[in-house]
Amino acid sequence: MARGAVSLVAAGDIYGVVLAADGSADAVATEASRAEIRRARLAGAVAIDPGDAIVSFAGVARLRFGDALEIDATADAVTCAQCGHRHCGPRDNLLPHLRELLSPLSSAGPVRGEDYDVGRFKLRQLCCANCGTLVDTQVALDGAPRPFMRLGAT
Template sequence: MQIQKYLDLDEDAQTISCRQCGETLCDAEENYKEYSAMRTGPVTDAGPAFEPPEKLLGEDPHLEFRQFFCPSCGVLFDHEFAREDDPILHDIELDVDGMTA
């Protein structure tokens, strides 16, 4: 079952995997970003397609742009803006038990 453009949920195995290459990342209840390859950089790395980050987020020098990739094939799963010491956002939380009920 597709849960995001490049992420699948295997309901039987209860795991999350890359739709591009099939690499299993983690159990369905875990944060896939914790098992992804992560690149961090300044908020300006978001590129010109975004509103200027400092306009949206202010001039906080501790903000960073995080990108999350498949550790096997390198496809980009997601990105987020965060302070350097913030935990990785757990943005997809699946109720696997509720799906099988």
């Protein structure tokens, strides 16, 4: 926001930032707003049918996938970095253990493909099945196969 890259509306609606009277972020109100965004996301999310797609992790190390997932091969666990919920083991397909919310591209804010989107694309949000924390966000063409990945570290 300080550089003007995010509008005040997007700061609140998309990122959950609540501003104090002096223009600074109100940390307590922002956390409450973000918790409400996660609750609403989870309320609208459904179980994922992964089809042939697989998201799994190989190796013997501990990995952190952004602020969303912690992967620990020794503990045989892929957990939510926000709430600690255990989704599955690292070698398991993570997708069936998450939830998915499909929405129009416009829900990501302005200038997100409206010039070429005529209803063929959706914003696919994958989230923790327990708390609604975002794991991944994808622009998905209707009918296109899901992306998949296998990450590994030693």
